Amino acid sequence: MxxxxxxxxxxxxxxxxxxxxxxxxxxxxxxxxxxxxxxxxxxxxxxxxxxxxxxxxxxxxxxxxxxxxxxxxxxxxxxxxxxxxxxxxxxxxxxxxxxxxxxxxxxxxxxxxxxxxxxxLYKKHGHTHISAFSYAGYAGDMGDRKSTSGFCTFIGGNLVTWRSKKQDVVSRSSAEAEYRAMAHTACEMVWLRKFMTELGFVQPGPIPMHCDNQSVIYIAQNPVFHERTKYIKVDCNFVRDAWEKKIVSLIFTPSSQQFVDILTKATFSKMFFTICDKLGMVDIYAPT
Incomplete structure (x- = not known):
């Protein structure tokens, strides 16, 4: 055909x-x-x-x-x-x-x-590595003050999946909201790794997950739960398990380099178009 x-x-x-x-x-x-x-x-x-x-x-x-x-x-x-x-x-x-x-x-x-x-736009970048970006818009819903989870994943440098979803419960801190988003991202990364392995593409080493919250990364790598994390203990265990098994690696990325802002909140035009470019969005029909 x-x-x-x-x-x-x-x-x-x-x-x-x-x-x-x-x-x-x-x-x-x-x-x-x-x-x-x-x-x-x-x-x-x-x-x-x-x-x-x-x-x-x-x-x-x-x-x-x-x-x-x-x-x-x-x-x-x-x-x-x-x-x-x-x-x-x-x-x-x-x-x-x-x-x-x-x-x-x-x-x-x-x-x-x-x-x-x-x-x-999908193009060759010379590799098939998987990477992901995780972010949460804290208390962004003005009606019930629930946060919005967002993530995007890349294979070979090309965007393949993304998600923007309001969280089911109200988070009591930005770290809690970020961790809930991180758990959703880790789940997607585990599935993508398994899917790519079935296709014959093996990810060398852990999959990098980029997050702009250092406290969340610390919680994921710390085996001791604190009072502020008891409400997200299941998410903590899931992310930590993926990290300990070297399925994912947690990388701090400044907010200025985050790709997920437009999936969790409305942004100003300059930042909006910058992120669209980084996501690989183009218009081939636009006049040059």
């Missing part, structure tokens, strides 16, 4: 320097159906200081319209990690959306209109 070019609304573009996965046609069709083909561009999918928990705006009359749009945007995150956090936040208001949420959803469309062909 030849090389795939369009499958499940995902476009595959082949270039000399690599392969690009995007959903350009899906974006343009979505803009046309919503009547926003002529709308103004937006630099980012969400304002850095946006407050979506305001309850003084009116409820939407057509709740189904909001739910259908969010559902379509969720599918767009298959190749667009840059909108994953924003879509995830708006998904929390499916039961009772307000005007402020609808406006935020339209802003995502205005953002993707500025770069409809943006997607993930």
């Amino acid at each position: 030849g090389k795939p070019k369009y499958f499940l609304r995902i476009e595959v573009a082949y270039k000399k320097y690599g392969l690009l996965l995007s959903q350009r046609k899906y974006v343009l069709d979505l803009l046309e159906k919503t009547g926003l083909l002529e709308c103004k561009y937006a630099n980012t999918p969400m304002e850095a200081n946006a407050d979506l928990w305001l309850d003084d705006t009116s409820l939407l009359d057509d709740v189904g319209r909001y739910r259908r749009l969010i559902g379509k945007l969720i599918y767009l995150t298959v190749t667009r990690p840059d909108i994953t956090f924003t879509v995830g936040v708006l998904n929390r208001f499916m039961h009772k959306p307000r005007e402020v949420h609808w406006t935020a959803a339209l802003k995502i469309l205005a953002y993707v209109k500025s770069c409809p062909g943006k997607g993930l």
Whole structure:
């Protein structure tokens, strides 16, 4: 049948320097159906200081319209990690959306209109090593003050999996929130290592996990539990077990070099585009 070019609304573009996965046609069709083909561009999918928990705006009359749009945007995150956090936040208001949420959803469309062909570029880096970045947006949900876990994993220098998810319980400290995120990341790394081994690619040594919280790294490497860690003892045991078995190695990485910021919070445009570049997101259809 030849090389795939369009499958499940995902476009595959082949270039000399690599392969690009995007959903350009899906974006343009979505803009046309919503009547926003002529709308103004937006630099980012969400304002850095946006407050979506305001309850003084009116409820939407057509709740189904909001739910259908969010559902379509969720599918767009298959190749667009840059909108994953924003879509995830708006998904929390499916039961009772307000005007402020609808406006935020339209802003995502205005953002993707500025770069409809943006997607993930996969190219050779001369290795198949696995690495991961873990981060948590502490108490970012203004409604219940729960934190958001985020991680992204790379194979051969290319982004393969990412996640942005609100934590199930309220963390009592930033270290606790970071540790919960770290446990999710470690689980993903264990699975990726096993999967790559089955394919015949063996990871030489532990998989590096990058984290910007030194206290969390200390807790993972310290066999003594303290009062502040008893609520996350299961997560502590899981991460420590992976570290002791040399499945993962814990590496301190400054916040300025973290890739996961856009998966846990809304950021300003300069940082936003810098992280998108580091994640390997490009738009081959953009004018040069």
